[in-house]
Amino acid sequence: MPGVEAVVAVLRAVSTGEAPSRAAVSRHLGAARSTVGLTVDYLLDQQLLVERALHDGRRGRPIQALALGPKAPLGGLIEFGPYRTIVAVSDLSGAILARHSVRTALACGPQEAIDGAALAMDELMDRLASPGSRITQVVASIGAPVNVGAGSVARSNNRSRAVPFPSLGWEEYPAATYLSQVFGTPAVLENDVHLLAIGDAAGLERDRFPLIRLHASMGLGAGILTDQGDLVRGVSGLAGDVGHLVVDGSSERSCWCGKSGCLSNVASIYSIGKDLGLPFGSEAGSDLVQTLRELVATGDEAAIRRIRDAADVVGRLAAILVDVINPGRLVLSGELIHLSSDVLARVRTGVYERSLPLSSRHLQVTVSTKDADGALPGAAQLAASLMLAPSGIDRVLRGGRPPA
Known part of the structure; x- marks a missing residue:
């Protein structure tokens, strides 16, 4: 049996598409073909890889192409949303193979939401056959x-009044631990905007890092990636919680x-x-966004003025982040950004007018076109990196058993 490091290296080379054949793996890793061959043969025997003849139209023997096999590890992705839960399955390349949506809202509480996600995931795995x-x-x-x-939603110790958000019942509940118990495998709970930023990094040119994803929705959040593409989590995982920054001290x-x-x-x-004065609650949140869109479309002056004020504040916030982080790319997203073209224009103006020219000279400001996918692409990338870590592969080679 080859070492874990060798298995990780070959699986990573194949899953990323950098080395689709034995010869390509050997060149990519700078290893002898005989050494690579032993590892590949083992992975073929374990059905973690498959090898198929690939006819490229040229004369001679067909290329023997390597691909992920039927027993290659899979990632289970869950997006706990205010009004529904989305489950998905991904592979070692970070590709999403299937997804399914169930009407289980955050407000039902963590145990019911996690149990419902597990049932939906079982159905999805059955469909993959x-x-x-x-x-x-x-x-x-x-x-x-x-x-x-801690694997839990953080609680504010300074809360002055009831919080109207449906994640209230999740605070300090050990969600990651319960997920691991239910699924029988390691689990992580992550902030959705952090995962949005990880998803933005897939295939991105190196000169576009650091990267910031600024998400303006029911709340405000940011995901920050370093110049090496690593997520900035902070000591407690709370980095990017920009909604509680105080810019105007006179307010x-x-x-x-x-x-x-x-x-x-x-x-x-x-x-x-x-x-x-619009209604908001666990069932009214999605209607709130639609109501605001209708008010903008009909030219409601109070709504348009209030939305412009919000856009200006987001622009000021974005300018501060640009000055502090000096990113290569700033990705804007969220329902507020998409309420009108005027919102986007005001945010962009705020960035370039308020940030230092040296900070914004090489900045690329974009708007996310993947909002419908939510945090799933980033979750798939994170799952792939965790599965391809030596500890993740060692667990697979042991058949899921913990180390002795």
Whole structure:
């Protein structure tokens, strides 16, 4: 049996598409063909890889192409949303193989939501009809600050009043631990905007890093990647929770977190709806966005003015992030950004007018076109990296058994 490091190297080379044949793997790794051949033969025997003849139209023997096999580990992806839960299955390349949506909302609580996700995942795996394949890593996302070390939604110790968001019942619940128990495999819980940023990095040119994903939705959040493409989580996993930054110290507007002047009190869909007297709750949130779109379309002056104010604040926030991080790319997303073209224009203007020219000279500002995919692409990339880590592959080679 080859060493774990050799197995990881070959699987990574094949799954990324960098080396689709034995000869290509040997060149890519700078290893002898005989050494690579032993590892490939073992992976073929374990059905972690398959080898098929590939006819490219040229004379001679067909190329023997390597691909992921029927028993290659799979990632189980879960997106816990306010109004539904989406489950998906991904492979070692980070490709999403299948997905399914169920009407299980955050407000039902973590245990019911996780149990429902597990049932939906079982159905999805049955549909894939790949005997012997199994999920070896779960990555779940949630739209709330996450203490990654504890595997739970973080709780604000300064809360001054009830929080209207459906993730309230998830605070300090050991969601990652329960996910691991239910699925029988390692699991991580991650903030959704962090995963959005990881998804943005796939295939991105090196000169576009560092990267910032700024998401303006019911709240405000940012995902930050370093110049090496690594996610900035912070000591407790809470990096990027920009909604509670205070830019205007003169504001007396109190936030549920206990502070005054938080940006989320001005520049979020929730705050806009609240100021306009529109309904909001666990069942009304999606209707709130549609109502705002209709008000903009009909030229409602109060709504347009309030949305412009929010856009200006997001622009100021983006300019601060650009000055602090000096990114190569800033990706904007969220329902607020898509309410009107005017919002996007004002945010862009805020970035370039308020940030230092040296900070924004090489900056590329883009708008996400993958909002419908949510956090799934990033979750798939994270799952692939965890499955291809030596500990993840060692667990697969041991048949899921923990090390002795």
